[in-house]
Amino acid sequence: MTSRVLAAVAWPYANGPRHIGHVSGFGVPSDIFARYMRMSGHEVLMVSGTDEHGTPILVQAEREGLSPRETADKYNRVIVNDLRDLGLSYDLFTRTTTLNHYAVVQDLFLGLHRNGYVVPRITMGAVSPSTGRTLPDRYIEGTCPICGYPSARGDQCDNCGNQLDPIDLINPVSRINGETPKFVETEHYLLDLPALAGSLGKWLSSRTDWRPNVLKFSQNLLEDLRPRAITRDLDWGVPVPLDGWRDQPMxxxxxxxxxxxxxxxxxxxxxxxxxxxxxWKQWWIDPDARGYYFMGKDNIVFHTVIWPGILLGHNGEGDHGGTVGPLGELRLPDEIVSSEYLTMSGSKFSTSRGKVIYVGDFLREFGPDALRYFIAVAGPESTDTDFTWDEFVRRTNFELANEWGNLVNRSISMAHRTNGSIPTPGALLDVDHELLRTSQNAFDTVGALLGRNRFKLAITEAMRVVGAANKYISDTEPWKLKDNPERRDTVLHTALQVVSDANTLLTPFLPHAAQQVHEALGGSGVWAAQPEIREVTEEGGPDYPVIMGDYAGELARWESHPIGSGTPLQQPTPLFAKLDETLGETGPAWAPIER
Ligand SMILES: [Zn+2]
Structure with a gap:
């Protein structure tokens, strides 16, 4: 059944380059899912972008002596390059500082405001006693009232992660001149979540197919929902679209x-x-579309309670009633795909680089598919997982290179040497039928797992076909069949058909290698489409880079493609280079393991 699938992928924050933990949680898994869905005939819309507002951008800007805009521009471009190089097939990867984003955010705000789900409230805001001017949250520091961390900021504690108000801080001081701020009344808007709790509860109770822990966690949050501030004393962000607010710089x-x-x-x-x-309405308003949201576990609350709450309020579906907002009746999420954390504590890196492995460094040395494979087979899908170089070397050498790379290489090399083309098979024996059945059946098994975002099991099943094909070649020993060319050609044809099938099964995981195997089997054209960076502009705004792609034209389909006897073959080049095993002990030069 063809249907429309929205793949909504968490937005990386643009205050620095991203490390492999960021792309392990949702970047690579969402791309595997989107590629599989396209291959099986769905119309996919995969979107994301860089998150560029808020205090961390301002803090980073100060650190580097840049403006907030320059900081966002700088890291947006770094992240766009990294995600393109990783082969993440976004239909659009954009950013939150576009005029389009401002307009949509303001439309949603106005829809909520008109329906009464955004309410004003007087709170206490900080001003500088010496200048009388508003002190932005980030310029206030003090002790966290929750965990006792001495350098908590006015809006958030970086130690315990809790959101704070400046007035909550113990011993607050201005970071500008050390003076104690004065607190005066200031008005803010809050999202009236309690008025949405009833309809959120009804909606959550209809989510019978969610993971029980995600559902329970979300339902528990409803019991203690409080209004949540949606404006801030800050000069970097989307203006509040109301008279008397629009032009206030803070x-x-x-x-x-x-x-x-x-x-x-x-x-x-x-x-x-x-x-x-x-x-866009075909994915956001049509009832037969499905929305899949990909995120780390720390972000579940935003996707199961707050974002659905915003949508319900905009649609006029809370306790205050209301009318459908300016964007139409918007669909709530269907699936929540949350991941655990990839940690990097097992490898201790020099502190000058930070204790992280950056995506860009990784891709420059090892290429995209080795990382994609590692994330799929050993990533933090359902438990926190520690990345180690040792494990990465082992997976790359023994699974990618020895199992899959070697199967491709030896089967195509043999056929190239004996026939120069894909051989014509004679009558098939049971052993041939059995292998072909194994690979045919895998389309259903692996497909069902990918449709449920079970990446680890899916790639394990796909690699089982690779293992069966390697065993088949060892058992049938085609190199000993010089005197029986018909049997040899049948074995080689069968092996090549299964190489083709396995390549299709592995395409969502290893799209770059899949293109190579497609060509090594004599295919032409784009098998697995890759994203590209386009420089775009919008009226009245600056240029910026986005990731887009022409994915509809790719040839890969989720089915067995019969290989054509007589198709000319070339001597293949190795798919995956084996890594030096000492890498597992030393780490790469740019992130050495400390002894
Ligand atoms: Zn704290």
């Missing part, structure tokens, strides 16, 4: 509110760029 929408709307604004931007400005 009032902005809170970064969490604007970032979560990015899924929708990116879909709207994609539609404009694709030439049909209403096309």
């Amino acid at each position: 009032k902005r929408l809170y970064v969490w509110f604007d970032a979560v709307i990015g899924y929708l604004s990116a879909s709207v931007e994609w539609a404009k760029r694709s030439g049909d400005p209403d096309a």
Whole structure:
């Protein structure tokens, strides 16, 4: 059944380059899912972008002596390059500082405001006693009232991760001149989550197919929902679209509110760029579309409670009632795909680089598919997982190179040597039928697992076909069949058919290698499409890079493609280079393991 699938992928924060933990949790898994869905005939819209507002951008900007805009521009470009190099097939990867994003965020705010789900409240804000001016949250520091961390910021404690208000801090001081701020009344807008709790509860109780822990966690949150501030005393963010607020330089929408709307604004931007400005509605309003959201476990609350709450309020479906907002009746998430953490504590790196492995460094040395494979087979899908170089070397050498690379290489090399082309088979024996059945059946097994985002089991099943094919070649020993060319050709044809099948099964995981194998089997054209960076502009705004791609034209389909006897073959080049085993003990030169 063909249907529309929205793959909404968490937005990386643009205050620095991203490390492999960031792409392990949701980047690579969402791309494996999207590629599989396209191959099996769905119309996929995969969107994301960089999250560029809020205090961490401002803090990083100060550190580097840049403006917030320059900082966002710098790291947006780094992240766009890394994600393209990793082969993540976004229909649009954009950013939150576009005029389009501002407009969509403001539309949603106005829809909520008109329906009464955004309410004003007087709170206490900080001003500088010496200048009388508002002190932005980030310029206030003090002791966290929750964990006691001495350098908590006015909006958040970096130690325990809790959101704070400046007035919550114990002994607050201005980071500008050390003076104690004065607190005066200031007005902010809050999202009236308690008025949405009833309809959220009804909606959550209909989510019978969710993981029980995600569902229970979300339902528990409803019991203690409080109004949540969606504006902030801050000069970097989306302006509040109300008279008397719009032009206030120190009032902005809170970064969490604007970032979560990015899924929708990116879909709207994609539609404009694709030439049909209403096309996004096919994924956001049509009832037969399905929305899959990919995120780390720390972000579940935003996707199962707060974002659905915003959508319900905009649709006029809470305790205050209301009318459908300016964007139409928007669909709530269907599936929540959350991952655990990839940690890097097993490898101790020099502190000058930070104790992380950056995506860019990794790809430059090892290429995208080795990392994609590692994440799929050993990533933090359902438990926290520690990355070690030892494990990476072992997986790359013994599984990718020895198992899959070697199967491709030896079967194509043999056929090239004996026939120069794909041999014509004679009558098949039971052993041939059995191997072909194994690979045919895997399309259902692996496909069902990928449709449920069970990546580790899916790639294990796909690699089982590779193992069966290697065993088949060892058992049938085609190199000893010089005197029986018909049997030899049958064995080689069967092996090559299964190489082709396994390549299809592995395409969502290893799209770059899949293109190579497709060509090594004599195929032409684009088998697995890759994303590209396009420099775009919008009216009245600056240029910026986005990731887009022409994925509809790729040849890969989720089925067995019969190979053509007589198709000319070339001597293949190795798919995966084996890694030096000492890498497991030393780490690479740019992230050496400390002894
Ligand atoms: Zn704290």
